[in-house]
Amino acid sequence: MKVTACQVATVVVLAMMLTARGQEAKPEAPPEAPGAHGGNLEEGMAELDNFLSGFFGLLAGLGGVEPGRPGADDDLGGVEPGGPGADASLGGVEPGGPGADIRLVNGSSSSEGRVEVYHDGQWGTVCDDDFDINDAHMICRLMGYATGIQTRTSAAFGEGSGPIWLDNLDCEGSETNIDQCSHKGWGKHNCGHGEDAGVVCLDDAGLEGVEPGGPGADANLGGVEQGGPGADIRLVGGSLSNKGRVEVYHDGQWGTVCDDGFNMKDANVICRQLGYGRAVDALSQAAFGEGSGPIWLGELDCEGSETHIEQCFHNGWGKHYCRHNEDAGVVCTDGIRLAGGSLSSEGRVEVYHDGQWGTVCNDDFDMNDANVICRLIGYPSATEVRNQAAFGAGSGPIWLDNLACEGSETNIEQCSHKEWGIHDCYHGEDAGVVCSEGILRLVGGTLSSEGRVEVYHDGQWGTVCDDGFNMNDANVVCRQLGYASAVEARPEAAFGLGSGPIWLDSLDCEGSETNIEQCSHNGWGKHNCEHGEDAGVVCSDDQH
Structure with a gap:
């Protein structure tokens, strides 16, 4: 006063x-x-x-409270939470900023930790039952961050104490207060503190403490100050934080991206902006559910090398001919990346654990390990193992030592290794790999320059349907494989029936493309064909 x-x-x-x-x-x-x-x-x-x-x-x-008396909280200007005159709507904490009745505890930085809420004069925790990335998005925004990037369950940031205030929290992700989310009711739960929920929020130094849409925010970046990857983009509706419907923040609102022209190049830019190595899949037709609010981008057209979605061409904010049943989605590589290489297919192996990226020691690191890693980030296989920090020494923790994969694993955690963070290494022993960029092969021919066309996608080899398949398509396929041109396009399983998925149908290349993914097609796995229609090519023997 x-x-x-x-x-x-x-x-x-x-x-x-x-x-x-x-x-x-x-x-x-x-x-x-x-x-x-x-x-x-x-x-x-x-x-x-x-x-x-x-x-x-x-x-x-x-x-109501004596300024500065013992026990007063300096963060609250010397006013104790819950003192006389405090605002009950803020959980007993005087008004003063976003997230005044919510906090993150015990993380390695202020942007991560166990979620605690202030209610009825006490701080308490949130149970991890049904806790998902939508809940994390809402919590992180209340704390002043742009979005959540990871949910952590099973008391990942240590067990709390006191009451467990919320259970079965169910946020849509757009709420502005935790009370707007569905839950069992304050203090009603069937949990122990071993189930305390935690989050990792996007902490971008470039935001400099500015909330999305706050004063000084750059309208060209959707109301988020320029300076950091992922600051104005998020994935919603996926079962894991590395996949979901693509949403971008612009003009004070989250909105979606239309799937018109949306492809792997666009998905790769989005995944890199979010901190993942690359995309595994680009999905259309609201694969992760229909969004709401504005459709911000249509005809997104990235070259693939951009570091931020803003650098890609598009129709203009809010200009589109789409509905939400055309919302685009992506699946990104989860928790593993290559760093320090001259190409995206090579580099020092880094894995994400306990809120930090760290390296893998090269003790016992071999081609089996490399093959698993390359497949996890979207390549068909590895071509080389590089040890002794061949791609430069990393920093931070060395997470894995004595990694021993059999080669068929679908997750690095299925491989044998010492416990996380237990090692006898230094960063001069960081492991690296070179992955095969060959997502295309010819099978069933008498020569290596001919055969059934097969493409690698979503962890599997599959075929191409011959509907509309012509010499333009064949020329692109042959050039991508290193040949000068095509001699012949062969329909109707001329080189035998394939197996597995039929990945592409109605492939339509102009002939000048350098990669089959640049050509128009119906969409991955969308076809009306059988393997009796598998396409094949005969390439010229001249390599270029």
Whole structure:
């Protein structure tokens, strides 16, 4: 509360009167003993001190809390949570900023930790039952971050204490307050603190503490200040944080991206912007559910080398001919990346664990391990193992040592290794790999330059249907495989029936493309064909 000028003047006048009183001489009185006059002054000053203490105590009482008294929280300007006069709608904490009734505890940085909420005068935790990335998005935004990038369950940031306030939290992701989310009710749960939920939020130094849409935000970047990957983009509706419907933040709102022209190049840019190595799949037709609100981007057209979706061509914000049943989605590589290479298909192996990227020691690291890693990030296989920090020494933790994969694993955690973070290595022993970029092969021919066309997608080899397949398509296939051109396009399983998925149908190349993924087609796995229609080519023997 503010002290008025009148109150200050009253205190000063009273102080002067009491001081003068203490100094008054009384001529009719007999001479005083030495020190008697000093005693009058001391009594006067004592009265002044008592008055001032009472006066300021009265003022503080009117404010509800004494500023700066022991136990006051410096983060709240010396005001204890839950003090008299505090705003109950903020969980007993005086108004003061986003996330005032929610906090993250025990993380390695302020952007991650166990989720705790303030209710009924106490901090308590959130149970991880049904806790998902939508809940994390909402919590991170309340804390002032752009979005959530990971959910952590099973008390990943340590067990809390006190009440478990929320269970079965169910947010859509667009809420502005945790009370707008569905839950069992405050304090109603069937959990123990071993199930405390945690989150990792997008912490971008370029945001400099500015909330999306806040003052100083750059409208060209959707209301988020320029400076960091992933600041204005998120994935929603997936079962894991590395996949979902693509949503971008612009003009104070999250909105979707139309799937018109959406392909792997666009998906790779999005995944890299979110901190993943690359995309595994580009999905269309609201594969992760229909979004709501604006459709911000249509005809997104990335070359694939961009670091930010803003660098890609598009129709303009909000300009499209789409509905939400055409919302685009992506699947990104989960928790593994290659760093330090000259190509995206090579580099130092880094894995994401416990909120940090770290390296893999090259002790016992071999081609089986490399093959698993390459497949996990979207390549068909590995061509080389590189040890002794061939792609430069990493930093941070060395997460894995004595990695021993059999080669068929679908997740690095299925491979044998020492416990996370247990090793006898240094960063001069960081492991690296070179992955095969060959997502295309010819099978069943008598020569290596001919055969059934097969493409690698989503972890599997599959065929191409011969509907519309012609010499333009064949030329692109042959050039991608290193031949000068095609001699012949062969339909109707001329090189035998394939097996597995039929990945592409109605392939339509102009003939100048350098990669089959640049050609138009129906979409991965969308066809009306059988393997009796598998396409084949005969390429010229001249290599280029």
